[in-house]
Amino acid sequence: MYPARAQLNLLTLPDFPLVCPGDDLAELISTSLQKASLKLENGDVLVIAQKIVSKAENRYAYLNQIIPTAKAEQLALEVEKDPRLVQLILDESKEVVAKRPGVLIVEHKRGFVHANAGIDQSNISSLENDPRVLLLPEDPDKSAEKLCHKLKTGQLSQLSIIINDSAGRAWRNGSIGFAIGTNGFEALENMIGHRDLYDREMVVTEVAVADELAAAASFLMGQANESAPVVLIRGAQMKPSNAGSAMLIRDKHKDLFR
């Protein structure tokens, strides 16, 4: 059984510094918590913006260093994007899911269906003559696991980590936050066998709780999320698990929209 959850509190860590390659994110988070007179407690969830994880892991790519293949050149013409960016997108992905001028939606190597493979050109300081972009972390579950391990010090035994990003969706306008990496908790809660109020077995059996919390944190982060890239969530009472976020990805062959 999952617990009844009565209350949820979300808090951005204030004055979080700009993150540079090689920075120790766990240390930056600990310092920021201390400054806010906060101490991690058992059951806490930390939601961390993908962007600062990517920066700490130096996932920058420099467009001037990319030599696009003929395939990337052709696709770039179709979608009206920089061929070097298209090359990077192809390198980061398994396949193109949808495209039209201005839009290139792919299945990322890690399974997310994401415009431009999640490669980001905003909130990145670029010199005009050497434009750089930021790729998703190489393995967001691994990044979450490392952060969780480093932050679990002293008496802290139960901590959950979500690395979130924002993306567009089928059928609906606007982006929302979702989880690209998780650690420490069950990202997809399975209600099979649970009974509703009238003792009928529930029909909707799986809830993407990691995505619901990622969306909630994303609301606080806003789009200019580098100024508030870490959100502390209290009251979530997640079920401990080491499974990571892979279960959130729908198998391509079971997907009616692929």
Add this chain to the structure above:
Amino acid sequence: MYPARAQLNLLTLPDFPLVCPGDDLAELISTSLQKASLKLENGDVLVIAQKIVSKAENRYAYLNQIIPTAKAEQLALEVEKDPRLVQLILDESKEVVAKRPGVLIVEHKRGFVHANAGIDQSNISSLENDPRVLLLPEDPDKSAEKLCHKLKTGQLSQLSIIINDSAGRAWRNGSIGFAIGTNGFEALENMIGHRDLYDREMVVTEVAVADELAAAASFLMGQANESAPVVLIRGAQMKPSNAGSAMLIRDKHKDLFR
């Protein structure tokens, strides 16, 4: 400009009664708030589960009263569902978006792409010989507007209402909450013209904040959401608007996944 949001608090209203057709939801919510020693404040957001809105509006349908057409009978065979339920789904929708045995995804009359047109058979007490199901509210924006109007008493001038439901998504496993009706605030925030930290114009321009808050509330409601069908959110600082939720629906002709 949108405000910087530092903190968000979500709270379920405790011991909410079971809702029956004709019940005054605004009154039930007011009573529940009083019992919890809570008073609505300017800027509050109330998220209300679709199910109790539908019940109060008596959106029950009785399968024994439905005579399926030949079209519904044929589709029912394909998707292995009760032909009477399929007839109701067709009556509630504009078109079938995807189908396979066990699954029927349609565009609801109001524009949501939703399995079974959002018709619910769980948490509904049915006599075996007269099975009933629950349809979505006829006009969720209108329902939200009425609730907002009734709840805005005394000094309260700024209240936001979200009616939420849970649904599956393309590409990802598990359901999450989303907004089917809104009132009092801007459901889709437009960041066009906003500058990022490095003074570059932001690329992702629209954020579905109503869906992010609906997902957060849905996390607290859980799937057996009749036991906690109302969530009070504080700290959201929504931008006032009368536009409702239609802007959250992507135009079919602009959708790469239709």
